[in-house]
Structure formats: C-alpha cells, structure tokens
Amino acid sequence: MADHNDQNLTPSDLLLAETQSWNQLYFFIEHVTLKCALQLGIPNAITKHGKPMTLSKLMSSLSISPSKYPYFHRLTRILVRYGLLILQKHEDNNVDDGDDSKGYYSLAPTDRYIMKDGPWNSMEDQDSFFFKAWNCLGDWFRNEDPSKFYTAYGDLFWTKLSRDTSSGNWFHANMARDSRSFMNVLIGNEFKDVFKGLTSLVDVGGGTGTVAMAITKKFPDMKCIVLDLPPIVANLQGSENLEFVAGDMFQKIPAANAVLLKSILHDWNDEEFVKILKNCKDAITRSGKVIIIDMVMENPELDDEAFQAQLFIDMLMMVFLGSKERNKKEWEKLFFDAGFTSYKIILTLGLRSVIELYP
Numbered sequence: 001m002a003d004h005n006d007q008n009l010t011p012s013d014l015l016l017a018e019t020q021s022w023n024q025l026y027f028f029i030e031h032v033t034l035k036c037a038l039q040l041g042i043p044n045a046i047t048k049h050g051k052p053m054t055l056s057k058l059m060s061s062l063s064i065s066p067s068k069y070p071y072f073h074r075l076t077r078i079l080v081r082y083g084l085l086i087l088q089k090h091e092d093n094n095v096d097d098g099d100d101s102k103g104y105y106s107l108a109p110t111d112r113y114i115m116k117d118g119p120w121n122s123m124e125d126q127d128s129f130f131f132k133a134w135n136c137l138g139d140w141f142r143n144e145d146p147s148k149f150y151t152a153y154g155d156l157f158w159t160k161l162s163r164d165t166s167s168g169n170w171f172h173a174n175m176a177r178d179s180r181s182f183m184n185v186l187i188g189n190e191f192k193d194v195f196k197g198l199t200s201l202v203d204v205g206g207g208t209g210t211v212a213m214a215i216t217k218k219f220p221d222m223k224c225i226v227l228d229l230p231p232i233v234a235n236l237q238g239s240e241n242l243e244f245v246a247g248d249m250f251q252k253i254p255a256a257n258a259v260l261l262k263s264i265l266h267d268w269n270d271e272e273f274v275k276i277l278k279n280c281k282d283a284i285t286r287s288g289k290v291i292i293i294d295m296v297m298e299n300p301e302l303d304d305e306a307f308q309a310q311l312f313i314d315m316l317m318m319v320f321l322g323s324k325e326r327n328k329k330e331w332e333k334l335f336f337d338a339g340f341t342s343y344k345i346i347l348t349l350g351l352r353s354v355i356e357l358y359p
C-alpha cells in the first residue's frame, strides 16, 4: 500500500526526493566536517607546510595515526567537495583518490578567511554559548520571547554579553576581526571618499574601536569618538584623535560632522532602528551625514552564494536578537520614517553595502 504522500509522486520523483531530503536534512554535516578540520588544525598545517601536501604528510604533521588513513581520506574528500580543500591530482590521470602518492592537498581561498585569525570561526570555546541558542528553534515560534536567545538564556543578547565576560570577549574579538577584514577591503577601495572632508565622526556601537582606529590612521586630522556600552569601552585607552565614550545610542549620540553605524541597524527592530537614526540626525550637522555599513538583502549585484550567506546571517539576527536583515525598500522606508530626506548606496563590498544618509 503506497504511503498517501507518495500517491502523486512518480518513481523518479521519489528517488529525487530521497536525494533532496538527504541533502537538506544532513546539511549540518558540512558544518561538522569544517569544525573537525579546524579542530584538527588542517588549514594551519597546510599553511605551515607552505605548499600542497600528500595525505600521509598531512596526517603525520597532525600526529594522526596512519591507521586512520581510510577515514581521514574520506574527511578530506568531503572537504574537497565543499570547496574547503583543493585536491591537485598528479598528471597520471588514472589517479585513485585514495592513492596518496598521486594527490596533493592545498587550501581554498575560503580557508584563508576561516583560518584561526579569521572572524567567527573560533567558536570552540564558545560552542555551548553559541549553539545553545539555536537548539529547538521551533520552541520560539510558540512563545512570546523577543528572541530564541532570550528563550535559551532568559536574557537579551547585549545584556548577557555585558554580564558574561568570556562570551563578551569572544564576541567583541570576532567583531573586531570582522571589522579589520572589512576595513582592509574598504581602504583598498580608497574608502570611496566616504570619510573625505570629515573633521569629526562618531562610530556608534563602535565596539573596541577597530574601525575608528583604521579611519583615524588614514585621516589623522579627523576627531573620532567611539560610543559603546560602559562594559565595552570602560578600560579602553583612546589617543590624540580617538576617544572612547560610554553611553547608550538610544539616549544620546555625541555631536559630530558624521555618524558611522557598522553592523548596528540590522541588530534592531523597526521601532528601535528609527529611534537610533533620529538620535543620529540630532547628532550630525545640517551638512553632515550618516554612514551605514550593513547588508541590503535581495541585492541584484549579489550572486546566489552571497544571498544564501545573507539568509544565514538573517537567521542569526532572528535567533540572537529578534532582528532582521532588510532589502532596499525596507531600508528606504525606515530612513524616511526617521526624517532623513535622501540616501545613496555608495558601493557593495561582499555581503555588505556602504550607504550614506543625508538629513
């Protein structure tokens, strides 16, 4: 007796559904194998070796027993499939993947981003903190909590970070690495004149100051203020043109030519978003501007792989903050709700865009 769900499916539909269900239900194995590669130190071992290496040499450098070869070969096979490793086969075309002497492994560009000093990969010490929020996500769709993170911890994300030193340090260290990486790209694009001519700027929610330091290094005549919550900036030392100010962007933002908001507005719901922007508008001069570095969803400039990455981060915002990524229309509506008259998307760099907003 065919299952009632199968009645309308042809045999080939059923076989396709089997493949698709395995790829959808077991998608997590990509994450598990990536974390295994990081845990074993595969990217660092290949980098240290300085050139493509055979499986046996890689295993030996990782102190993995040769008895594990038949299993380790299958781990590297799936890492090649996921584009984390590149297998350069020897000229001899009838290479057998399992034949160590004819294949050399090297790192794909992805690895250089997720390497130990890349942002968001050093979750080992925060595994439970990070993954606990994702567990049983369905529970959140049946409660009234502001986020799944709140369901898991009984605390808002920013409150928890300010109380829990280790998760706070993990988060801000990774945010700083993300900022260093992004600012290197933005500097590479000559900042596209975004900061040109400014004599003062407030980096709202500027964290530990990575962005502000990059800007003041490039523009030494600019006075920069980093505004963030007291626990974040309390022990940070400024410099001649960089000052850390403890405060709340929902209360007041220090006056300046311009205000910078990098990865801030996507952390908040529409009402909070408008409140932050209204405070930004009060802070800038009439000839000033608000500079936003954040994601514009459904951006026609981005390919499907980038769109999937944005969807993942949108889920991350939903789970951790109860917030969202926004498309151009959603951004524009909130800009005008906050009383701004015009804006310009200056450029898109990877997943994020640089937007200028004018009072």
Ligand SMILES: C[S@@+](CC[C@H](N)C(=O)[O-])C[C@H]1O[C@@H](n2cnc3c(N)ncnc32)[C@H](O)[C@@H]1O
Pocket: 158, 175, 176, 178, 179, 204, 205, 206, 207, 208, 227, 228, 229, 232, 247, 248, 249, 250, 261, 262, 263, 264, 267
């Ligand atoms: C996603 S992080 C972005 C940090 C930094 N802009 C960057 O891109 O690397 C959000 C920042 O907002 C700060 N923040 C959260 N609530 C705030 C508030 N009420 N006032 C000021 N800063 C706040 C957090 O402490 C954190 O540093």
Ligand SMILES: COc1cc(-c2oc3cc(O)cc(O)c3c(=O)c2O)cc(OC)c1OC
Pocket: 120, 171, 178, 263, 267, 295, 313, 316, 320, 321, 351, 352
């Ligand atoms: C708010 O908590 C988290 C935020 C992020 C996060 O990660 C990003 C990664 C990117 O490649 C580009 C981005 O623009 C961003 C963000 O804007 C952003 O906020 C990541 C986290 O953990 C992986 C967070 O902690 C839960």
